[in-house]
Amino acid sequence: MQAPAHTRALIEIDKLNLYYGTFHALKNVSMEIPEKAITAFIGPSGCGKSTLLRTLNRMNDMIAGTRIEGKIAIGGADIYSKEVDVETLRKKVGMVFQQPNPFPKSIYDNVAYGPRLHGISGRKQLDEIVETSLRSAALWEEVKDYLKRSALSLSGGQQQRLCIARALAVEPDVLLMDEATSALDPISTLKIEELAQELKDRYTIVMVTHNMHQAARVSNQTVFFLNGEVVEYAETEKLFSTPRDQRTEDYISGRFG
Amino acid sequence: MSAPASAAATELGTSLKTSSGKTFGRRARLAFYNRTFKAICVVCAVFVCIILFSILFLMGRTGILTFEYVSPMEFFFSTEWVPENEQYGAFIFIFGTFALTALTMLIAMPISILIAVFLAEVTPPWLRAVLRPVLDLLVGIPSVVYGFLGMTLLIPLLRDVTGTTMGDGLLAAAIVLTIMVLPTISRISDDAITAVPKKYRDASYALGGTRFQTTFKVVLPAARSGIMYAGILGMARAIGETMAVVMVIGNTPQLANSLLKPTSVLTSNIVMQIANVPFDSTWNYALYLMGFLLLVISLLMIVLIRFMQRKGVQR
Ligand SMILES: Nc1ncnc2c1ncn2[C@@H]1O[C@H](COP(=O)(O)OP(=O)(O)OP(=O)(O)O)[C@@H](O)[C@H]1O
Ligand SMILES: [Mg+2]
Numbered sequence: 001m002q003a004p005a006h007t008r009a010l011i012e013i014d015k016l017n018l019y020y021g022t023f024h025a026l027k028n029v030s031m032e033i034p035e036k037a038i039t040a041f042i043g044p045s046g047c048g049k050s051t052l053l054r055t056l057n058r059m060n061d062m063i064a065g066t067r068i069e070g071k072i073a074i075g076g077a078d079i080y081s082k083e084v085d086v087e088t089l090r091k092k093v094g095m096v097f098q099q100p101n102p103f104p105k106s107i108y109d110n111v112a113y114g115p116r117l118h119g120i121s122g123r124k125q126l127d128e129i130v131e132t133s134l135r136s137a138a139l140w141e142e143v144k145d146y147l148k149r150s151a152l153s154l155s156g157g158q159q160q161r162l163c164i165a166r167a168l169a170v171e172p173d174v175l176l177m178d179e180a181t182s183a184l185d186p187i188s189t190l191k192i193e194e195l196a197q198e199l200k201d202r203y204t205i206v207m208v209t210h211n212m213h214q215a216a217r218v219s220n221q222t223v224f225f226l227n228g229e230v231v232e233y234a235e236t237e238k239l240f241s242t243p244r245d246q247r248t249e250d251y252i253s254g255r256f257g
Numbered sequence: 258m259s260a261p262a263s264a265a266a267t268e269l270g271t272s273l274k275t276s277s278g279k280t281f282g283r284r285a286r287l288a289f290y291n292r293t294f295k296a297i298c299v300v301c302a303v304f305v306c307i308i309l310f311s312i313l314f315l316m317g318r319t320g321i322l323t324f325e326y327v328s329p330m331e332f333f334f335s336t337e338w339v340p341e342n343e344q345y346g347a348f349i350f351i352f353g354t355f356a357l358t359a360l361t362m363l364i365a366m367p368i369s370i371l372i373a374v375f376l377a378e379v380t381p382p383w384l385r386a387v388l389r390p391v392l393d394l395l396v397g398i399p400s401v402v403y404g405f406l407g408m409t410l411l412i413p414l415l416r417d418v419t420g421t422t423m424g425d426g427l428l429a430a431a432i433v434l435t436i437m438v439l440p441t442i443s444r445i446s447d448d449a450i451t452a453v454p455k456k457y458r459d460a461s462y463a464l465g466g467t468r469f470q471t472t473f474k475v476v477l478p479a480a481r482s483g484i485m486y487a488g489i490l491g492m493a494r495a496i497g498e499t500m501a502v503v504m505v506i507g508n509t510p511q512l513a514n515s516l517l518k519p520t521s522v523l524t525s526n527i528v529m530q531i532a533n534v535p536f537d538s539t540w541n542y543a544l545y546l547m548g549f550l551l552l553v554i555s556l557l558m559i560v561l562i563r564f565m566q567r568k569g570v571q572r
Contacts, residue, residue, distance in 0.1 A: 020514035020551070025264075027318060031521055032300070057463060059459070060461065061531070062462065087465040087466070087467055088465065089465075090462065090463055090464065090465040094463065095463040097456065097459065097460070097463075099456060099461045100455035101454075101457065101459065102460075103457055103460065103461075104457075104478075104479055105478070111476070113461070113464065113475075114465065115465040117464060117465060117466050117470055117474075118465065118512070163460070166460070167464070169461075170464055170465060222419075
């Protein structure tokens with residue numbers, strides 16, 4: 001078992017406050033997210049997990065009325081400073097959404113979309129990226145003969161793996177997954193969990209999940225949120241076996257949430 | 258071992274089963290309304306169909322008489338329209354109609370799409386709230402008004418800019434028609450773009466796409482069928498437009514081999530000549546045939562729209 005406490009922190013969040021208009025959605029959040037490991041965010045609905053996740057690739061920028069205080073550094077660079085180019089940040093910090101959202105294009109064009117955005121146009125190079133990304137997302141064997149088919153013809157689980165492949169195609173360092181399995185059946189969920197396990201050797205993964213068993217199964221570190229605050233964060237095993245906070249214990253034993 | 262049904266269950270059963278017993282109770286009355294309403298709808302539908310077929314029949318029947326005196330070859334492909342000499346070649350007008358429509362779409366589509374993108378993606382909400390109703394109002398302006406504007410503003414401008422003496426012709430007509438169909442095409446495209454699900458945009462932004470890239474690589478392709486629908490709707494309007502065209506096209510039966518040469522199209526030629534022709538003349542028949550041709554073209558376009566709507570729903 002990998003001990004995230006010993007690995008270097010890739011993302012440092014320091015006294016982060018986020019407001020939607022007047023609503024205080026994240027309160028004084030501080031944490032470190034270790035490199036090449038899986039960090040899980042758990043907590044009841046509406047506690048701010050997705051909000052925090054979206055601050056990491058600045059998708060919150062597009063929500064009008066959002067205001068941020070505090071600091072987030074990735075690899076030591078403050079991602080909200082003026083020098084940081086949002087597009088480059090998002091290329092480095094990929095995201096997989098709750099609902100599978102492949103474009104209404106072919107499977108190939110979905111995966112090639114990101115590389116094309118960033119200026120790769122050579123046919124051979126794209127073919128290669130598409131294949132390696134689909135292999136990394138454990139989808140290649142299932143779709144290699146149908147690359148020209150519409151992505152919308154895939155099953156939900158396949159679509160989600162396609163979205164993962166699409167995210168991997170731009171070679172990110174971090175992969176954010178917001179309840180990426182909640183719309184899927186148990187078998188697809190399992191596949192994606194296995195996939196996450198494989199990917200964590202190469203990527204830093206942050207996943208939001210409603211499913212505590214999932215957090216316990218796949219993550220190295222778990223963060224428990226309540227009403228926009230971090231109640232507790234620790235190595236997953238520790239958090240689930242010996243929670244320090246009473247509220248954490250209540251939540252993981254199913255007493256509220 | 259069936260337990261006796263509870264009182265509530267029994268009551269539910271009875272209420273489902275029976276009419277209230279009265280011969281003209283609520284239920285019977287509702288059934289009567291239902292049937293009557295359905296009958297009225299059917300009658301209306303049949304009536305509409307009858308009208309459509311009568312129009313087709315009427316136009317077609319008179320129009321077809323042309324071919325007793327003029328060969329189809331001559332009508333469709335001859336450029337000699339000299340009714341005084343019994344020459345009824347409609348090629349000039351057919352060509353004019355297609356050229357005018359094509360030119361209009363060539364100018365109107367890119368501009369409309371830009372307006373739609375601007376409205377749907379770029380404009381701040383308050384401006385959008387102003388612009389959308391304004392465009393919707395523009396759709397309703399009578400075409401003769403556009404014709405006036407073309408005559409008094411556009412044609413003098415064209416004369417100045419190009420140095421020709423006339424200014425009437427395909428270009429002037431296409432510009433007027435463009436202004437006319439612009440609100441229609443851009444508003445419907447705007448709706449199509451707005452209807453593109455947010456999740457596609459999110460996916461593109463999350464991959465590091467800029468707004469420009471997202472709009473042109475994801476949003477517009479996803480809205481493609483809606484935009485094409487808007488285009489065909491605008492095109493149908495442009496093909497059938499008469500008044501605005503008559504006022505700026507020059508109304509001369511000569512082939513439009515230049516954008517600035519006065520010419521004539523199917524609609525404008527019909528409306529200019531129909532009042533002066535003897536009722537039982539080949540000339541009259543030929544004008545009817547031209548009308549019939551227009552009708553068939555518009556019907557085909559409407560069928561195309563229907564077809565595309567159905568495809569749009571499937572996706
Ligand atoms: N765009 C927004 N504008 C205003 N308030 C928002 C917006 N998005 C989220 N919120 C509020 O911020 C709080 C946190 O929302 P968030 O989506 O981060 O919760 P979550 O932990 O992801 O919940 P869930 O598990 O249901 O996805 C909620 O109270 C929500 O109502
Ligand atoms: Mg959420």
